Amino acid sequence: MCIKKRPLSHSIGELDYDPTHLNLEVYFLPPAISADFNRNRLSVQGNHACALAAVAAGCRFYAGYPITPSSEVAEKMSEELPKVGGIFVQMEDEIASMGAVVGASMGGVKALTATSGPGFSLKQENLGYASMTETPCVIVNVMRGGPSTGMPTRPSQADVMQARWGSHGDHPIIVLTPASVDEIYMETVRAFNLSELLRVPVVLLYDEVIGHLIETIEIREPAELKLLERKWTRAPPEEYLPFAATDDGVPEMARPGDGYRTHTTGLTHGENGFPTQDPEEVDRVMRRLLSKLDRNRTIVESFELLECGDADIVIVAYGITSRAARRAVKLGREHGIKVGLFRPITLWPFPQQPFAEVAALARKVLVPEMNAGQLCLEIERLCSPPSKVSRMNRIDGEAITPIEILERVKALESND
Amino acid sequence: MTEASMHTFEIRDYLRQELMPHFMCPGCGHGIALRALLWAIYELDIDKDRLAIVSGIGCSGRVGAYIDANTMHVTHGRPLAYATGLKLARPDLEVIVITGDGDCLAIGGNHLIHACRRNLNFTCLMLNNEVYGMTGGQVSPTTTVDRFTTTTPLGNHEPGFDSCKLAAAAGAGLVGREITLQVPALKNLIKEGINHPGFAFLEIISDCTEIYGRKNQLGESPEMMLSQKASTRSDVYRNTVDQPFRPNAFETGVLARNDRAEYADNYRKHVEKTMDVLKSGD
Numbered sequence: 001m002c003i004k005k006r007p008l009s010h011s012i013g014e015l016d017y018d019p020t021h022l023n024l025e026v027y028f029l030p031p032a033i034s035a036d037f038n039r040n041r042l043s044v045q046g047n048h049a050c051a052l053a054a055v056a057a058g059c060r061f062y063a064g065y066p067i068t069p070s071s072e073v074a075e076k077m078s079e080e081l082p083k084v085g086g087i088f089v090q091m092e093d094e095i096a097s098m099g100a101v102v103g104a105s106m107g108g109v110k111a112l113t114a115t116s117g118p119g120f121s122l123k124q125e126n127l128g129y130a131s132m133t134e135t136p137c138v139i140v141n142v143m144r145g146g147p148s149t150g151m152p153t154r155p156s157q158a159d160v161m162q163a164r165w166g167s168h169g170d171h172p173i174i175v176l177t178p179a180s181v182d183e184i185y186m187e188t189v190r191a192f193n194l195s196e197l198l199r200v201p202v203v204l205l206y207d208e209v210i211g212h213l214i215e216t217i218e219i220r221e222p223a224e225l226k227l228l229e230r231k232w233t234r235a236p237p238e239e240y241l242p243f244a245a246t247d248d249g250v251p252e253m254a255r256p257g258d259g260y261r262t263h264t265t266g267l268t269h270g271e272n273g274f275p276t277q278d279p280e281e282v283d284r285v286m287r288r289l290l291s292k293l294d295r296n297r298t299i300v301e302s303f304e305l306l307e308c309g310d311a312d313i314v315i316v317a318y319g320i321t322s323r324a325a326r327r328a329v330k331l332g333r334e335h336g337i338k339v340g341l342f343r344p345i346t347l348w349p350f351p352q353q354p355f356a357e358v359a360a361l362a363r364k365v366l367v368p369e370m371n372a373g374q375l376c377l378e379i380e381r382l383c384s385p386p387s388k389v390s391r392m393n394r395i396d397g398e399a400i401t402p403i404e405i406l407e408r409v410k411a412l413e414s415n416d
Numbered sequence: 417m418t419e420a421s422m423h424t425f426e427i428r429d430y431l432r433q434e435l436m437p438h439f440m441c442p443g444c445g446h447g448i449a450l451r452a453l454l455w456a457i458y459e460l461d462i463d464k465d466r467l468a469i470v471s472g473i474g475c476s477g478r479v480g481a482y483i484d485a486n487t488m489h490v491t492h493g494r495p496l497a498y499a500t501g502l503k504l505a506r507p508d509l510e511v512i513v514i515t516g517d518g519d520c521l522a523i524g525g526n527h528l529i530h531a532c533r534r535n536l537n538f539t540c541l542m543l544n545n546e547v548y549g550m551t552g553g554q555v556s557p558t559t560t561v562d563r564f565t566t567t568t569p570l571g572n573h574e575p576g577f578d579s580c581k582l583a584a585a586a587g588a589g590l591v592g593r594e595i596t597l598q599v600p601a602l603k604n605l606i607k608e609g610i611n612h613p614g615f616a617f618l619e620i621i622s623d624c625t626e627i628y629g630r631k632n633q634l635g636e637s638p639e640m641m642l643s644q645k646a647s648t649r650s651d652v653y654r655n656t657v658d659q660p661f662r663p664n665a666f667e668t669g670v671l672a673r674n675d676r677a678e679y680a681d682n683y684r685k686h687v688e689k690t691m692d693v694l695k696s697g698d
């Protein structure tokens with residue numbers, strides 16, 4: 001948790017009373033929760049919720065390497081997987097972890113790995129391999145302060161661009177960014193679903209605060225999770241082309257042992273799976289690969305709108321920052337300011353169209369982020385003129401507070 | 417007698433013939449290693465549908481694609497990591513890794529150590545041609561001292577690496593080495609590796625005639641292969657009076673056996689045991 005530290009010599013009574021710094025509920029207002037929340041409630045930290053959801057989503061393989069602040073995902077998986085006949089393995093490093101995860105998934109088993117900044121950097125080459133070979137897998141990156149070893153125990157949101165472009169070359173990837181523990185649970189399930197359905201690696205990207213936050217979650221019945229499985233091919237082996245386009249752009253997959261004996265390679269490959277450098281063929285297969293997300297935007301994109309209908313000022317915030325922004329919207333409205341929140345849950349591909357519609361109606365857009373300015377680049381691209389976007393950045397390892405955002409909103413409002 | 421062994425080994429039955437001609441240079445030892453592997457697979461009567469070949473990047477890694485099986489050509493240095501995931505997820509598959517000296521000992525060295533330590537039941541064939549063939553002949557961790565490569569124009573000044581000693585020390589279930597000159601012996605060693613219920617590390621002495629051989633004036637491929645014989649000592653001669661007359665660096669045959677629990681088996685037993693304890697605690 002990222003509460004401003006109280007000076008040790010002060011008793012609580014001596015502090016300036018600031019509700020946003022003492023009352024967690026006020027500080028990070030949780031998103032709305034479902035009405036029948038009372039059943040199957042569990043109080044867990046974000047990282048544990050992720051592990052529980054993975055197992056519920058059918059994940060039966062975990063390979064990882066310990067790193068703060070993500071290790072609790074591994075710890076929970078090591079406890080849960082043996083109970084359901086799954087495999088947990090702590091590998092020699094993050095490169096091996098990512099390789100083992102892709103290897104397990106090529107075998108047909110849903111697989112997960114979790115890490116943080118330095119480890120996420122190491123995973124990138126094999127993550128690109130998953131993207132190129134269209135092997136489903138889910139990668140959790142619990143963001144801590146960077147660059148390099150940075151601040152292992154402090155939160156950050158500075159891997160937004162790396163999550164999209166960390167691996168070399170044009171490649172499809174989905175990035176989801178939950179903002180509460182319950183949302184980690186549901187987005188982890190969705191991550192597996194999207195990954196299986198579209199054969200794209202999915203990154204669950206959340207900050208240390210969300211990862212270590214303890215909140216109540218609802219454990220859903222398996223039927224409620226609407227689990228999706230890979231499109232296993234039923235084609236006769238002699239006709240089957242492992243990378244042939246289908247209606248949604250996603251090829252059908254074959255498992256080793258099913259009689260198809262396919263070739264999988266990170267080299268640019270034709271529909272038959274074998275390497276090619278024929279310009280026409282390369283153009284065709286690469287465009288098909290890269291089209292998967294565009295063609296399936298409606299199921300990939302997820303976002304939340306809060307008070308955006310008449311908003312003059314729209315805040316774009318994700319993760320823990322969106323919790324502060326939610327509070328700021330409430331306070332702003334109490335001050336009579338027409339302020340709203342656009343909260344992307346799918347970070348990449350960014351929900352451009354829905355955002356553009358909201359942004360078109362707003363006079364000002366504010367992008368608070370715990371980095372030196374990353375998502376704001378995408379927001380500026382989508383706003384006309386880009387100058388209506390204001391950045392707000394904290395890079396000191398502290399979460400942005402509702403009051404800070406409110407102050408900026410007030411300033412933007414009076415700046416006309 | 418199984419159906420397969422009633423016929424004689426026909427390599428075409430195990431190749432993806434539509435990919436021919438293959439990309440290997442004339443005289444390259446990798447093709448001989450491939451033949452020995454397929455011969456072993458034939459004699460062991462392994463179902464091609466259940467066979468998974470995981471290979472790294474390099475000339476060695478490209479060999480895998482020619483095999484009519486489930487073939488995974490992964491990233492440079494990481495085939496052992498991918499194979500670990502695959503074998504753990506799918507214990508029903510016969511998993512064989514094909515890697516090179518650069519792939520396995522340089523960029524993938526850490527994975528080799530830990531694959532040996534874990535002792536998961538799959539087989540690793542490391543094709544050692546003493547050079548980075550695919551990238552045009554740079555120095556590798558096994559290049560002989562003083563030899564020329566494109567990145568050692570003054571001759572290699574770095575000491576080499578005995579990968580079998582490393583694998584044995586790290587705990588591999590079975591460690592062996594053979595030369596491509598001795599194809600039947602190589603085939604038998606590969607069979608032994610595959611049959612071993614644990615991690616088997618096999619170093620196969622291969623030759624890069626076109627790049628490495630030419631640059632070092634080691635002769636045509638027959639000369640290079642004959643020099644394999646002169647630079648190895650078969651296990652037949654090991655610890656015999658003959659030894660002093662064969663003061664060569666490389667021993668061949670099965671070089672080490674570590675009688676240790678197989679990883680997946682051990683994991684399963686361990687889980688069962690602890691689950692029982694947990695249950696009885698209720």
Ligand SMILES: Cc1ncc(C[n+]2csc(CCOP(=O)(O)OP(=O)(O)O)c2C)c(N)n1
Pocket residue numbers: 473474475476477492515516517518519520543545547548549550551556
């Ligand atoms: C991460 C990464 N680094 C470097 C390369 C370039 N590369 C391709 S093959 C290779 C060396 C292969 O040598 P070796 O494993 O000895 O196999 P050989 O080609 O000799 O059979 C290198 C360095 C790469 N593909 N990926």
